[in-house]
Amino acid sequence: MERLQRIRPKRKVYAVDLFCGAGGLTHGLERAGIDVRLGVDIDPACEYPYTVNNRAKFLLKSVEDLEARDIEKAFRKNGIRLLAGCAPCQTFSTYNQKATPEDGRWWLLLQFSRLVREISPELVTMENVPRLKEQDVFKEFLEALDVAEYYVFHDVVNCEDYGVPQHRQRLVLLASRLGPIRLLSPSEFGAERTTVRDCIAHLPPLEAGEVHEDDPLHQASALSPVNMKRIRASRQGGTWRDWKETLVANCHKKRTGRTYPSVYGRMCWDEPAPTITTQFYGFGNGRFGHPEQNRAISLREGAILQSFPRDYVFVPPGKPIYKKSVGRLIGNAVPVRLAEAIGSSILEHVASCVRRRRRTKAGVRAHA
Known part of the structure; x- marks a missing residue:
């Protein structure tokens, strides 16, 4: 299918991004042409990367304490309002086998639902891990949208199909009060499959433990002597x-550890990367070894594999870079390229609604 020709609606789409993090979703929506007015997050570390790389303002506040008026004043009059929310996904991730409804993050999706109910935006979008689809809290969210008379689309998508250079499955939801809505197909969006080589092969080489002088984010974790071997x-x-047997960790020699091979591995140049987690900077935390250099991938390489632009900044100049903090911001982000596909789908939906109304009016005039 050929890529759709983009038609900008006369009424502009304005967005507020809940659980905005470092701005992956906002950046993709902005690249698609949506005017994001505000990002909301409880983590102070998000404010600098969010505001420096994006045009939106930042509000440091828990969504649980957020009131409708906090959001409504961010929207512009006569615009189409989009409320976006990607609640923390760790609770529902397959990596978290101990999560229960007693975890407070479990119910943050219902806080998002509350704000949708109080504000009644024309458009809603949400992105999360596939496992959320199995939970009652997601079913409650869908029921609330149905009661509020939204048209709803949701599906689990492969991010690599939309040009994100990693194997990453995500649950994407789109809802609209304007009419039926859906996510554009990869071909309609114009996506091309990308690989690790496409994205990071051009970066300067690094040694383990080294920081590149021109880009402090291009730094690799040090390796112990045994991990270097x-x-x-x-x-x-x-x-x-x-x-060799002498290099295998004791935990993997046990019967319970033999079934976990997806750690201490190198990425493949000509394949997408594995899912970028919050600990991608550690060689032993997954298959995060550089394809040929003897180190784990750098913070910058992880950000690029999340489809952030090469010049996206996460820490103020001259300030220390803490791998755990920056790794969390990068690993928790919505991949920018997927966010752009979501934004393009929303704008195409609005434009199609405009075209449909024009055809209806033309038909009425023809029969008058």
Whole structure:
């Protein structure tokens, strides 16, 4: 299918981004042509990257304490309002096997639902992990949208199909009071599959523990002597099962550890990266070894694999960069390219509604 020709609606779409993090969703929506007015998050570390890289303002506040008026004053009059919300996904992730409804984050989606009910925006979007689809809290969210008379689309999508250079499945929801809505297909969006090589092969080489002088975010974690031996013994797409017995960790020699091969591995140049988690900067935390250099990928490389632009900044100049903090911001972000596909789908939806109304009016005049 050919890429759709973009038609800008006369009424502009204005958005507020709840749980905005470092701005992955906002940046993608802005690239698509949506005017994001405000981002809301409880984490102070999000404010600098969010405001420096995007045009929107930032509000440091828990969504639980957020009131409708906090959001309504951010929207412009006579515009089409979009409320976006990507509640923290750790609670529902397959990596978190101990999560229960007693975790307060479990119910943040219902706070998002509350704000949708109080504000009644024309458009709503949400992105999260696929496992959320199985939970009662998501079913309650869908029921609330149905009661409020929204048309709803939701599906689990492969981010790599939309040009994100990693294997990452996400649940995407779009809802509209204007008419039926859906996510554009990858071909309609104009996506092309990208690989690790496409995205990070051009970056300057690094040693483990080194920080590049021109880009402080292009820094790699140091490796212990045994981990240096391990990464030298690793091949692209391989596992610790390829090593000599003396290099295998004791935990993997046990019966319970033999079924976890997806750690201590190198990425493949000509494949998408594995899912970028909040701990992607550690060689032992997943298959996060550089394809050929003896180190884990750098913070900058992780950001690029999340489809952030090369010049996206996360820490003020001259301030220390803490890998745990920046890794969390990058790993928790909505991939920018997926966000752009969501934004393009929303604008195409609004434009199609405009075209439909024009045809209806023309038909009425023809029969008058």
